[in-house]
Amino acid sequence: MLINNINIPVQPLLIGKFGKSYGILGWITIFSFTEEKEKIFDYFPWFFFKKKWTKVQVKNWKKYKNHFIVYIKGISNRSDARELTNLNIVISKHTLPKLKKNEYYWNDIINYKVVNTYQHYLGKVIDLIRTKNNDILIVSNTLAISKKNIFIPFIEKKIIKEINSNYKLITVQWNSITPYK
Known part of the structure; x- marks a missing residue:
């Protein structure tokens, strides 16, 4: 070669x-x-x-x-x-082209922490999936009862409330799974 x-x-x-x-x-x-x-x-x-x-x-x-x-x-x-x-x-x-304020590349938000609007920690972003209707945020689940990943629709303003690049934190309108007693 x-x-x-x-x-x-x-x-x-x-x-x-x-x-x-x-x-x-x-x-x-x-x-x-x-x-x-x-x-x-x-x-x-x-x-x-x-x-x-x-x-x-x-x-x-x-x-x-x-x-x-x-x-x-x-x-x-x-x-x-x-x-x-x-x-x-x-x-x-x-x-890569320079981004405007509040813009990001997918690879930049891998490993961001994810919390819901009640400030419950859901896990870290491990991947994103592109689908026909909307993208999906894949979050590693931190709950001891279930080790399955959490799939959160990536719909800005409605479900994805904020992406804070300074703190590497994503806030979502999403209820975490509550264990049965």
Whole structure:
């Protein structure tokens, strides 16, 4: 493989994954984890980690079915492209656009504490899920009687009352589960 590297990502952020090779000329499929799939091409440079960080230079890309195929500088055949299969595509966090006040990226609210409007601690955010109707906040449950995660609809103002980035705290209109006596 002919990719040169002297850089590493600063605050690595996962934005996609390499899939299988495509054709014999070194093209490879990728899967975008960005909200708008094509936005993955707005964030460069890309990096991957395989024993060491390697910087990737995308020379060309095309939409192909439900994903994309890319041609990477230094990858000129199917065998070289195959070496990237299943590797994560990472960027430096600072390449993301600057946010306005009261805006945040999903990855920023992972590990935020969640309390309800009665100030009962519900747990920490472990993930978010995008669904057709609304996003879902997944909170690790802290109750001793039930270790199941809490799924809270991410509906701002109605259920998600406040996201405080200074205290890494989310306040929700949500009743915690009360144990039966």
